[in-house]
Amino acid sequence: MIEKMKFLSITGPKSDIDRVVNEYLSKYEIHLENALAELKSVQDLTPYIQINPYKEDLKLTENFKKLLPEDTNATDKKLSIEDSVNLVRDLDKNLNAINQERAEYEAQRSRYQELYEKIEPFMGLEYDISTILQFKHLKFRFGKIPKEYYNKLKSYIYNDMESVFYRCHSDDQYVWGIYFCVREHVSRVDAAFASMHFERLFLPDAYEGTPMEAHTKLADELKGTNQKIAACDKKIQDQISDRSEDILAAYNRLSAQSENFDVRKLAACTNSKHETFYILCGWMTEKESSAFQKEIADDPNLFCFLEDDNSTLLVQPPTKLKNPKIFKPFEMFVKMYGLPGYNEMDPTIFVALTYSFIFGCMFGDVGQGLCLVVGGALLYKFKNITLAAIMSLAGIFSTIFGVFYGSFFGFENVIPALWLKPKTAMTTLPFIGTMNTVFVVAIAFGMFLILFTMILHIINAVRTHDVEGTYFDQNSISGLVFYGALTTVVFLYMSGHTLPATAILVVMFVIPLILIMLKEPLTRLVKGRNPAIEGGKGMYFMQSFFELFEVLLSYLSNTLSFVRMGAFAVSHAAMMEVVLMLAGAESGGSPNWIVIVFGNVFVCAMEGLIVGIQVLRLEYYEMFSRFYTGNGREFKPFLKKN
Template identity: 65%
Template sequence: MIEKMQFVSITGPKADIDRVVDQYLSRYEIHLENALAQLQTLKTLTPYLQINPYKGLLAKALEYEKLLDSGNIQTNLTMTLDEAVALIESFDQQLTRINEQKKELEDQKKELEELLTQLEPFLSLDFDISRFLQFRYMTCRFGRISREYYNKFETYVYGSEETLFYPCHKNDRYIWGFYFCPTKVTDRIDAVYASMHFEQLDVPEKLYGIPSQVQVQLTGQLQQTEKELTKLQDTIAELLQKQGEKLYAATRKLESQSRNFDIRRLAACTKEDNREVFYILCGWMSVTDATAFQKEIADDQNLYCFVETDPYSTAHGEPPTKLKNPKIFRPFEMFVKMYGLPSYHEMDPTIFVALTYMFIFGAMFGDAGQGVCLVIGGFLLYKFKKMDLAAIIGTAGIFSTFFGLMFGSIFGFEDVIPALWLRPVEAMSNLPFLGTLNTVFVVAIAFGMFLILITMIFHIINAVRMKDVEGIWFDQNAVAGLVFYGSLVAVIFLFMTGHTLPAGAVLGVMFGIPLVIIMLKEPLARMVKKESPVIEGSKGMYFVQSFFELFEVMLSYLSNTLSFVRIGAFAVSHAAMMEVVLMLAGAEAGSPNWIVVILGNIFVTAMEGLIVGIQVLRLEYYEMFSRFYKGSGRAFQPFLKKSKNK
């Protein structure tokens, strides 16, 4: 069902807008429209321009809230706006100061780790590094060289140059060490080593001393830094634990205030002209909310509200759609929304979809045992995960269980319980002219005809709501189509049951006149509306085109009807598939392999359940929705969340 809407216009002094939003609008759901667009004929209005002062503070609050385990916070704590702002500002100052200290310590920790990494290859040295770097007549360079070039260096350079290389540490790729050379030839020796890809390492003063002793000192400093970092982290955790509930409440208050403030983007203002400025807000409310809102503001002298009561007024465009269905049918709104929300004046097909989907699914997947599994699994999944699809599976499983009892099938076994109606594979019917057919096929076609007639009635109801003359009387799904198809169904029923058929003249009227009306639907609709010309363009071309369109309409009636055969086909195929499973399990011998039976049931339930679910949805969309439903509505989107204290 679609909740009835009313268009409301709210106005009051510009300076009073925050009070109105907090005191009234936050307690109701309102789908706001742009006031300037709605009142564009008025040239005396201007946009309500004002920068949101809460966005920056809210961004900080949301950032800090990420540090909280907000999922475990359950609080009814409320705050005033001033309290929320003061709390966030104070928290920001404290956390900023702590984060600055934390950043310094993290930089210090990183520096110490880099120094220790740089020192590690030289730990075998038992000399003070600084002494090597302070020789007067000798130059010392620390660094590393790859093994490949070190071997070449030993072969071609080491014996012919005035240098001495001392290796300290080796791995698979590099050799770390240092070399000496006379100061007077330093440039030439540095060039030689550079040609051998020697990578010089600058030795900072913090590494001066005996490496093993320096390592102990740096390790101690690193441990102390890590302790201080841990202490700061504990301080932050303690602060969050102490202020967590208040921070959460303050964030919600700022979030609400920021969203409320953003209402100004959709408001319009009257021009100043040295007079008091008023704001104007426009939007849609449900009839229930609009009535309650009017009563609540009745004594407010600074607030005026006008409500448009004509449901067919087009002055403000098409109202948004808000679905409101009983809880048991609510999960099926998912299928409706997948196709498209109904427009405001269109029927909500949710209940129809729910009933037909569950019934058809059960008929196509009739097994009492597997149906019970779908019920248990679907509703458990819905309870813990709140998935609409899980609820649909659970309710469809109820009908699978029902039809399983009607077909006498439980986990594929056909001889355990009696069939309350028939067994799909065995039941046959003798029909005039057609001969012997499977009964479930015949019933499926008859059920499909019934659904097509129902959808035609829905089409007529929608057309009446839309005041569409062609859709009411002349369309293939309108009264003309209903008379033709209904007459055809009646004649087939009389013929198959052996009753006397109407006279040929009556049949001619029942079939012929509706088809002529359908073929001439456009000129007939224009005549009723008193539009001219009655036929646009060439009349000959129009009649040729209309004839072929009528032929297509006849084919669509046939194909749509035969499409429902799949209901019976899947009922038969399910029984046949389980028969194969039981055959593989050796059930015919009297002692089935229960592992095969269980695995086969799981496979058939999963695979056929998925296929049947898709096929039923196809029937809903292509054979039923296409006859009466457009799904061109727009969703009702309340700008503000309704306050809990309403």
């Protein structure tokens, strides 16, 4: 069902808007519209421009909230807006001081880490590194050389160079070390080492003792700095944890206050001689609008105007669905197709009943149906999965049809069939011969559903004053008469009864088709528009003839589409027969229960998914397409209801 909506225009002194929002509107669900767009006929309206003062504080609170433990997400504590702002700003000040201290330690750690990594390859040098860095008469170069070039250096040119290379460390690729030479030969030695791809590394004058001693000291410094950073992190966490309840309370208050303040984005302002007034426009349900008007009746600074005729408004009312709890999960399918327009029929209950019924018909098994009922109910209860609730309700019908078919986890000799066995039940029809009974019943049921959806289409067309949709298109009264007469004739013929008179058949078949063929000019005539036929008449009749042919084909294809109901009922029985054969249950011996269990799980999962999709296809293409447009817009409350 679609809840009835009322359009409200709320106005009062501009300075009083926060009180009105906090004291009144926050208690109700209101779908706000842009007042400037809605009230175009009102003169001298201006937007309500004001910067949200709570935005930055709310952003800080959101950051603090992210630092809270995952299990800390709710509180009943209440804080005033002033206390919330003070709390956030004081906490931000304290955390900034700690973060500044932490940043200094991090910078210090980065320096230590850099020095640590630079000296690490030279730990094999047993000499005071600061002394080496102070050499004046000897030149030195720290660096690394690829291993293959180091071997060439030793073999071919090292003995001819006036230098000494001290090897410190090596791995699979490089050899680290330092070479020394006198100042006079430094250019030649540098060139020789450069030709061997020696990569020079520069060490800062910040080390004390040998590389090993410097490395050990830096490791201690790094450890101490990490401990200081961890201590800062603990201080931050303690500050947050100790005030967790206050932070959540402040977040709730600031979030609500910020949302309330943002109402101004959709408000308009108008000036009188003495004061500026705000105007808010929006939708409430009929029930809530009545309660709202009663509550504000004695407020001298608040005025509310209720629009009784929604047809005069620029936008259609938003759609808010309200269905019984058992059918509510099926709103998901309706929303996937599109929300109903405000004046349209809500198809949720129709979908719930037809989807569950058809699913049960196609997937009839007592055991597997009960598994769907229990499994879906548990998943919906503990995981709140909407699709699981749908499967649970569909499983009830699967269980019912399982009783009709006499099927229990594929076994067809455990319980007697109250109706028939889908694989073996046959019906003899005139001129057609023997046909599977479930196929015949599926087509008959499809015809009934098509007629029913035509009736729904006519109701929707009457609601929206759609002349063509009411009288002349393929799903209108003309289509209903034609297809209803066709269905009646088929049933009379197949059941062996005498057909009606030829004159009646002509009236029931030919006239509705002519009306459908001429739907456009007839609609224009009813509405008093001229000319009745636009363009050339010959071209129009040719086009209308082929369109009528397409309509007749659609009637046929839509009807035959329901054969899949019987096909899946038969295929389910056949698949379970294969499982029982593989388990040896049909040979009379002791069955393999492992095969039976896994076979049932496989069939239930695979065929359940396929049947679910096929039923949804029937809903959308064979039923929804006949009576439902789904062009509504969702009712979205701007404020959180307190």
